[in-house]
Amino acid sequence: MRPQTENHSGDSTTSEFAVSEFIVRGMNCQNCAGHVTEAIEGVAAVARAEVRLEEGRATVRWNPRAEPDVERVVSAIKLAGYDAAPVATVSCGHGHPPDRSPMAEWKFTVLVGAVLTLPLILGEWVFGWGERDRFKWVGFAFSAPVMLVCGARFFRGAWSQLKRGSSNMDTLVALGSSTAFAYSVWGLLTGAPGHLYFMEAAAIVTLVSTGHFMEALVTARAASSLRALMNLAPQTARKLDVNRTETEVAAASLRVGDQVVLKPGDRVPTDGEVIEGSSAVDESMLTGESAPIDKAPGAKLYAGTANQNGRLVMGVTATGEATALAQIIAVVQRAQNSRANIQKLGDHVSNVFVPVVVLVAIGTGLWWGLAYDNALKFGQGITPYLWPVHFPDTALAAAFVQAAAVLIVACPCAMGLATPAAIMAGTNVAARRGILIRDGAALEKSGTITAIVFDKTGTLTQGKPSVEAAEDLRSGSGVSPDGSGTQGESIQEQ
Incomplete structure (x- = not known):
């Protein structure tokens, strides 16, 4: 297969590199994205991966x-338990969203699960219909679609992990x-007495899906901060040709050495250097300094900054991902996809915890199935110290139910969902406020x-003074001390 790559080159300020884009299927949460990132970066020829x-x-x-090796990356992703394929086109590292995003898929799962599970919960817990034969068939009809x-995503995830001899949270949810x-279907078809667990099976899938949806929502909001950074640089630029004629072109088509005209109010399309003119440029998005910086021939300009009040002609010195803005975006992406130390610990624990x-x-199921009387006696002995418990009436039912209870209660979803969601939320909030976090470990x-030291007040103030109060100290002016006279009314907040 021919690697789908795009080469970028520039002058001494840029380096030549190649970029490949891949579609990855089977990722359910940010923890999955972290595993894919680690798998890709384990390939020798890869410098950096962003999932x-x-x-x-x-x-x-x-x-x-190094020579790009697309096949090896695809193999590494598949070895990690996910499907991957190279895409035919590359867009400088920022792909277009698919028709259905993970958030949309999880939202659909949660809505369908909630609509079908809620009637079962009401029927069993509110109306007490759990033991009625007709309601058991209703439970089957409502839980089967769930x-x-x-549950298809959990079963696919568990199967993918099983094929590579591994297990994860999907394994416990699926089991x-x-x-x-399965036990409830057997009990329904054989007419076995006692409680069936259709509601519990549907509730497991719905509740865990809700957790994944909340994480996907945080991820989508974090992605919006990246899009806001990307939108700082304009999509078009006024290119100046050899005849001094201005032509509007796509900013992505600019090359090192091209000349670009900047008028008052324009944003700088790419990094460059002033050739003609003088003006003040707002670089607050880059430096945090609120005061505009005066620019004259020879001064550096950066993509995304805003020209204030003069006409400038700049020469392009860097394009694409070699610009300062692109590097800031890359830092935010790496931070959102990074893994904190506690998350790495959780992954190691999960790898041992699931088996x-x-x-x-299995041991619990065998105990209740083969030594039902002893297990029931033990359970009834500790019940007074816990809460009222309804024990299954038969050994077979108890074996299935108690084994399933162990799998459900022990599901370590919090270890896989809480930390990635916290990292995404933290880096998202920080990016919106102009704070760049290098990685999850730094956030942790x-x-x-205990203390933060600022080198200057310019990074803390807005640089836009406003009038809080006015007082005319001249005698006989007829202006009240609060500035409510004629002259005071003419003073407006700036």
């Missing part, structure tokens, strides 16, 4: 001194829900900060 969960894509930047439609559902939980569940360490 965007909300788009289902991965951007790979190759080492300039298992087949809403727990399917065990409860242990499965073994404990920020919790121990």
